[in-house]
Amino acid sequence: MSVLVTGAAGFVGSHVSIALKKRGDGVVGIDNFNNYYDPSLKKARKNLLNLQNVYLIEGDINDVHMLAKLFDIVAFTHVMHLAAQAGVRYAMENPKSYVHSNIAGLVTLLEACKNTNPQPAIVWASSSSVYGLNEKVPFSESDRTDQPASLYAATKKAGEEITHTYNHIYGLSITGLRFFTVYGPWGRPDMAYFSFTRNILQGKPITVYRGKNRVDLARDFTYIDDIVKGCVGSLDTAGKSTGSGGKKRGPAMFRIFNLGNTSPVTVPMMVAMLEKHLKVKAKKHVLDMPGNGDVPFTHANISLAQKELGYKPTTNLQTGLGKFVRWYLSYYGYRQEKSVK
Ligand SMILES: NC(=O)c1ccc[n+]([C@@H]2O[C@H](COP(=O)([O-])OP(=O)(O)OC[C@H]3O[C@@H](n4cnc5c(N)ncnc54)[C@H](O)[C@@H]3O)[C@@H](O)[C@H]2O)c1
Numbered sequence: 523m524s525v526l527v528t529g530a531a532g533f534v535g536s537h538v539s540i541a542l543k544k545r546g547d548g549v550v551g552i553d554n555f556n557n558y559y560d561p562s563l564k565k566a567r568k569n570l571l572n573l574q575n576v577y578l579i580e581g582d583i584n585d586v587h588m589l590a591k592l593f594d595i596v597a598f599t600h601v602m603h604l605a606a607q608a609g610v611r612y613a614m615e616n617p618k619s620y621v622h623s624n625i626a627g628l629v630t631l632l633e634a635c636k637n638t639n640p641q642p643a644i645v646w647a648s649s650s651s652v653y654g655l656n657e658k659v660p661f662s663e664s665d666r667t668d669q670p671a672s673l674y675a676a677t678k679k680a681g682e683e684i685t686h687t688y689n690h691i692y693g694l695s696i697t698g699l700r701f702f703t704v705y706g707p708w709g710r711p712d713m714a715y716f717s718f719t720r721n722i723l724q725g726k727p728i729t730v731y732r733g734k735n736r737v738d739l740a741r742d743f744t745y746i747d748d749i750v751k752g753c754v755g756s757l758d759t760a761g762k763s764t765g766s767g768g769k770k771r772g773p774a775m776f777r778i779f780n781l782g783n784t785s786p787v788t789v790p791m792m793v794a795m796l797e798k799h800l801k802v803k804a805k806k807h808v809l810d811m812p813g814n815g816d817v818p819f820t821h822a823n824i825s826l827a828q829k830e831l832g833y834k835p836t837t838n839l840q841t842g843l844g845k846f847v848r849w850y851l852s853y854y855g856y857r858q859e860k861s862v863k
């Protein structure tokens with residue numbers, strides 16, 4: 523495979539790029555190195571990619587000419603589209619960045635793909651947040667997704683509709699992956715597991731939100747290595763049409779999968795796990811969840827991904843947080859203490 527990875531300096535993008543390169547695929551990355559969070563972390567990830575001879579271009583997926591040139595020079599067979607403005611709560615501060623990357627950027631990329639011959643198969647990151655205020659658990663791909671609770675979620679839902687249009691009109695093979703709260707080494711500093719670790723180590727307080735009637739919030743936290751396996755499995759099965767073998771081509775492939783861990787954990791439990799690994803007690807402020815777009819819980823039904831992609835998450839939160847904490851301590855130069863297993 524020859525894969526264009528967008529968002530390749532990002533958390534998931536860097537892990538996927540390295541995994542693909544290590545197994546012998548051709549990988550070119552693109553990233554605009556924006557300052558949504560510390561760009562030095564993105565530069566550090568870029569160094570990891572360089573060590574694996576992954577070529578990473580600094581550019582924006584809205585750059586029509588840059589994309590046209592890229593698709594002209596490289597005959598990409600696949601696009602792993604991970605570039606986006608992520609984060610649920612930030613949408614209330616900077617709504618335009620979600621339109622820029624998650625809508626305009628997606629359409630620009632899809633236009634470049636449909637103008638290419640042969641067209642690359644596209645696998646892209648949607649989000650568990652599209653389930654919004656859905657109360658039926660666990661979430662299945664066929665459940666309602668028409669009640670987004672945040673602008674972020676709405677742009678991801680819009681992405682699912684937009685990709686369907688490009689599949690229907692231009693025959694682009696599209697696979698959407700609804701990731702569920704992904705965590706792990708080289709993660710995102712804006713996410714709770716990461717910012718909690720930083721504050722706990724610095725002796726600063728953390729704010730733990732709770733839902734209505736003081737019910738703990740919960741997430742189906744999914745370890746990065748499991749997500750990478752789901753992404754690679756999707757790329758490997760991303761065919762042109764649903765028809766197989768010499769049979770008459772069926773309609774172009776359009777798929778959507780949940781990639782989660784199927785075992786939600788409450789936020790206070792996640793904090794307790796971090797305290798054990800860090801051997802430091804957190805200073806906790808407990809606040810009612812503000813109307814910031816957060817949802818009370820997520821829980822993935824992954825039977826479709828298991829059946830179609832062979833997706834099988836293997837790392838539980840306790841183990842995964844241990845790996846994250848070991849990375850965090852070494853990356854930020856804390857003395858390595860033997861962390862609790
Ligand atoms: N991490 C999670 O928990 C999670 C959960 C669900 C979905 N997702 C989705 O997975 C994808 C990857 O997320 P992540 O956690 O790695 O986030 P991330 O912010 O680390 O990675 C996104 C990367 O895309 C780049 N980018 C953003 N806009 C761009 C643009 N217009 N042009 C070029 N580059 C651009 C950023 O600089 C960043 O490096 C995103 O689509 C995100 O919405 C993530």
Ligand SMILES: O=C(O)[C@H]1O[C@H](OP(=O)(O)OP(=O)(O)OC[C@H]2O[C@@H](n3ccc(=O)[nH]c3=O)[C@H](O)[C@@H]2O)[C@H](O)[C@@H](O)[C@H]1O
Binds near residue numbers: 609651702703739789
């Ligand atoms: O699956 C997704 O699609 C999403 O996953 C991720 O969002 P979330 O599941 O909200 O992760 P995260 O922010 O770590 O908050 C975790 C929990 O801690 C609570 N939380 C958060 C911050 C805080 O200070 N206190 C707190 O209690 C908070 O209320 C929540 O209950 C991605 O960021 C996002 O890109 C999106 O893709």
